[in-house]
Amino acid sequence: MAEDEAVVLPLCASAALEEGGAAHVWDVLEHGRPARAFALRFDGVVRAYMNRCLHVPVELDWQPGQFLDSDKRFIICSIHGATYEPEDGRCVGGPCGRGRLTPLAVKEQGGLVHWYPSADVRPAPPALAG
Numbered sequence: 001m002a003e004d005e006a007v008v009l010p011l012c013a014s015a016a017l018e019e020g021g022a023a024h025v026w027d028v029l030e031h032g033r034p035a036r037a038f039a040l041r042f043d044g045v046v047r048a049y050m051n052r053c054l055h056v057p058v059e060l061d062w063q064p065g066q067f068l069d070s071d072k073r074f075i076i077c078s079i080h081g082a083t084y085e086p087e088d089g090r091c092v093g094g095p096c097g098r099g100r101l102t103p104l105a106v107k108e109q110g111g112l113v114h115w116y117p118s119a120d121v122r123p124a125p126p127a128l129a130g
């Protein structure tokens with residue numbers, strides 16, 4: 001685990017994540033399987049989650065990188081409208097039950113957004129990244 005904690009990867013420029021704007025989406029390996037994650041800015045803070053609905057394990061965005069509802073208040077699933085609190089990923093409406101999106105550790109520093117991979121969610125090899 002100590003080796004994982006030492007890995008820090010730049011994701012994108014801080015300026016690329018505008019309040020209420022498009023998210024940065026990237027490829028990861030979750031427990032060794034290809035998956036996608038996203039980072040967006042909400043109330044000035046960058047939050048990142050696995051791009052997977054709790055209702056059915058599909059990606060959430062209704063257009064590439066677009067995760068927020070029309071009021072820019074909640075993360076919304078494009079399939080059946082499950083809504084999630086951007087601050088903590090908690091399900092607040094629709095068919096996502098009492099769960100929450102899987103959070104990923106991110107931090108802004110020096111004008112960049114950095115991701116801290118974990119033992120469960122690791123960087124995808126370049127051949128898998130798209």
Ligand code: FES
Pocket residue numbers: 053054055056057058077078079080081082094095096
């Ligand atoms: S798949 Fe997301 S609400 Fe049904």
